[in-house]
Amino acid sequence: MLCACDSAPSSDPTPTNASPTFAAEVPTGFDPCHDIPAAVFESENLRPDRNPVSNLDAPGGIKWRGCGWGYKNGNGYGTDIRNTNLTVEMIRAKNFTGAEEFVASGRQVIVAHHDASSDYMCNANIALNGGSLDIFVHNPPETSPATGHIPSCTIARTLVEKIMPSVPADA
Incomplete structure (x- = not known):
């Protein structure tokens, strides 16, 4: 399966209100390409290599920096895990239908589909200093027979819970 490593979210992630103020660069206190333990990926049956790099620059100075992982044997979901200079508050301001918020290890998290179709x-954004850690899950049923029956936001939430213990308190 090919993960959507170079694709932007399907909807403009900037808030609908006045021009946003956000950091010029992504947070650097946690490196999703190197700081997530291999055991997290092994438990999810994802390829343990941390390639390809998944960097994206969007209009207005929005940035994502991280890596993508694919399901072993190519028959399940793919994920990009990237730092972004978008904050949880900016994501919340988009009012995505069905968005859920919760706290994981003391950090605000928002999980949402970017459009109903x-x-x-699904994206999960975990609050970091100066932005957020974005976990994008791509799990189409027709190309993901091993995981396509699992809702993508359920997978994203599971990844949040597994990744959070490796995120430093000061990140």
Whole structure:
């Protein structure tokens, strides 16, 4: 399976209100390409290599920096895990339908589909200093027989819970 490593979220992630103020660069206190233990990926049956790099620059100075992982044997979901200079508050301001918020290890998290027609794609954003850690899950049922029956936001939430213990308190 090919993960959507170079694709932007399906909807403009900037808030609908006045021009946003955000950091010029992504947070650097946690490196999603190197700081997530291999055991997290092994438990999810994801390829343990941390390639390809998944960097994206969007209009207005929005940035994502991280890596993508694919399901072993190519028959399940793919994920990009990237730092972004978008904050949880900016994501919340988009009022995505069905967005859920919760706290994990003391950090605010928002999980949402970016549009109703793409329920096989979900983003979870975990608050970091100067932005957030974005976990994008791509799990189309027709190309993901091993995981396509699992809602993409359920997978994203599971990844949040597994990744949070490795995120430093000061990140």
